[in-house]
Amino acid sequence: MKILVANPRGFCAGVNMAIECLDEAIRMFGSNIYVYHEIVHNKYVVERFTQKGVTFVNAISEVPEQSILLYSAHGVSPEIREQSRARKLQTIDATCPLVTKVHLEAVKYAREGYHIVLIGHEGHDEVIGTMGEAPASITLVEDPEDVAKLSFPLDAKVAYLTQTTLSVEEAGRVIASLKSRFPKIESPPKEDICYATTNRQDAVKQLAKNSDVVIVLGSQNSSNSRRLQEIGASFEKRSFLVDGAEELQREWFSDADTVLITAGASAPEVVVQDCIAWLSREFGATIEEVTTREEHVAFPLPRELRVLQSARN
Structure with missing residues (x-):
């Protein structure tokens, strides 16, 4: 064989950053740290941190007030950030910068009055966070069949975004359907797929x-x-x-x-x-x-963690 x-x-660089971020937070504050959702979607990684004493939660209400909370690599919605502020949590944002890029695009298009079509998988943490940036402006589609069901006026301003972890071919089929249905549809200058x-x-x-x-x-x-x-x-x-x-x-x-x-x-x-x-x-x-290809991408630790590092040093 x-x-x-x-x-x-x-x-990838985003996962490396998120894991390094959590490791550094443990080093600085001890293991009594909470993470909103899995830090990354991997059983081995999550179990390693659980064994160190990290607690993964699916609701902000599970986090004691004034605790330290990390946001996972998949990003969170503004609503989750507001809930964290209400509980006086010290938050560290380990969102992948490429996911943050999609969030900012959603905010921009919504502010400019676009109907936003988000290509992604319903229920995925990244999709939930992105849709939370402009819930009144975003419609989720998973396949060309969903595109056929869209009811925007033909003269509507329409833009599309994609979940960063899709199959290129999968996304391509949906994008082709969108362009056929809405020839003037807008898209980001650089594709969203990671x-x-x-x-x-x-x-x-x-x-x-x-x-x-x-x-x-x-x-x-x-x-x-x-x-x-x-x-x-x-x-x-x-x-x-x-x-x-x-x-x-x-x-x-x-x-x-x-x-x-x-x-x-x-x-x-x-x-x-x-x-x-x-x-x-x-x-x-x-x-x-x-x-098949060399990779040399790296992302810095979140600004709030670097500030804390400097203060401690």
């Missing part, structure tokens, strides 16, 4: 065609990880999304000569290496890392 290890894979999402998808597209099995490391609630698994399956390959090596099953690899391993943007490298070690042990696999 040969293992193709896709590069780029795993943590560079890391695109790069990881491109790597799977290039490498899956030469593989028999595709293994994606990531959690089931990770949108970008699910998209990678779907891309693998679109090449009619056995494609699986797993949190770690303990979920691998020998029968998946029967008659497999080549296995592609990649990881979603919120999956840590340790789970990738565990899977490689398992395959090497069970099948005597050889390993080849294939780089």
Whole structure:
């Protein structure tokens, strides 16, 4: 068996920043810290912080007054920020800057009187936060069928935004439908889909065609990880999304000569290496890392955390 290890894979700059932010907050204040929703959508990462004493909550009312609260990488709505102020919480915003970009675009278009179409998945934390920026102006669509149901006047000012972790093809189909329906529709000068999402998808597209099995490391609630698994399956390959090596099953690899391993943007490298070690042990696999694109993006820690660091130093 040969293992193709896709590069780029795993943590993106936004995830790196959010995790570093929480690690630094623990170092500065101890582990009695709260995080609104999962810091990133990954079981391994969340369990690591839970074991350190961090508490993840789904409602601001669960956070004791005057506590320290981190906002997750997926962003939050103005309503959540207001609830935090009402409880006198000391907040640290670990929202990915690329998600913040979409929030600012939503505010801008709403202020200019546009009907905003947000392409995304209902219920996803990022989508909830973005829609909360201008709830009266944003309509969510998931597919071209939803576009057909839109009832804006033909002369309406319409703009679209996208969730940052979508499949490029998935978003492209919806955008094509929107442009067909609303030829004058506006869009941001730079696309919203995250560079890391695109790069990881491109790597799977290039490498899956030469593989028999595709293994994606990531959690089931990770949108970008699910998209990678779907891309693998679109090449009619056995494609699986797993949190770690303990979920691998020998029968998946029967008659497999080549296995592609990649990881979603919120999956840590340790789970990738565990899977490689398992395959090497069970099948005597050889390993080849294939780089399809270099990444050199990094985001600084949130300003409020840097200010606190300076004050303590």
